[in-house]
Amino acid sequence: MRSHHASLVLHRLRARYPAPRTQLNWTTPWELLVATMLSAQTTDARVNHVTPELFARWPTPAHLAQAELADIEGVIHSTGFFRAKARHLQATARILQERFGGNVPQTMAELLTLPGVARKTANIVLSNAFGIHEGIAVDTHVKRVSFRLGLTTATQPDRIERDLMGLFPRPTWGDLNHYLVLFGREVCLARKPRCTACPLADICPRNGVPL
Incomplete structure (x- = not known):
């Protein structure tokens, strides 16, 4: 059964990554939101x-x-798509000031009203900044x-998210994103x-992997 398979995957990835965390550097929910928005189409290292410099010059939405x-x-500029990202960041900052008292909202519905914020970004912010598991980034x-x-x-992405949410317990959703991202960077390239060298080789169907 797929649920049993998912349980094995979770157990092994949890053992491999006992303290998973986002690779983006941040100290406040605002910083995490900004960093995640910037991470589109670029690397965490670049962000x-x-x-x-960004946080030193403009530490708050205000x-x-x-x-x-x-x-x-x-x-x-070096993160790519810098004009659109800059517009979205400033528009988001203004909305946070006008509607949310300068704070990052803590619901999916409210986060999705922010320019440039889709479910992936919202899930990352909710899970990592607030410990709220509404979905899986x-x-x-x-x-x-997850396909392999x-x-x-x-x-x-929305269908993938629903499939994963149905297979894994809600408290693990945030960590699951980290597990799969780290595993994708280190092993499942x-x-x-x-x-x-894969610790999941004996249970992996290798979907889409060239022979």
Whole structure:
């Protein structure tokens, strides 16, 4: 049964990653929200390279709301899609000031009203900043690894998320994202998965993996 398979996957990944955490550097919910928004289409390392200056210059939504858009673009330029990201960040900062007292909201519905915030970002913020598990963040690593492991046959993030939510206990949803991301970066690589060094090799159907 797929539920038993999922339980084995969870047990082994938990043993491999006993203290999982996001690779983005942050100290407040606002910083995590910003870093996660910046992480689209780039690496966590690149985001971590630009956020120290970003957070030093504009440490709160109130500060960023008043910044010059060109200045924001200049700081985040290397993360790619910098114009759209800068617009979304500033618009989000202004909404947080106007509607939420300068605080990051703690519900999925409210987070999804913020420009540039979809379920993946909202799930990451809720889980890591507030310990609230509304869903499972699905990025390229989660999508790839969950398919290869036979946890889902879906290709759309929302369908993948629903499949995973049905297989794993709610308290594990936040950690599951970390497990699959870390495993996707270290073992289940996109181009050349390290199947011979995989601790899940005996239970993995290797869906989509070239022979």
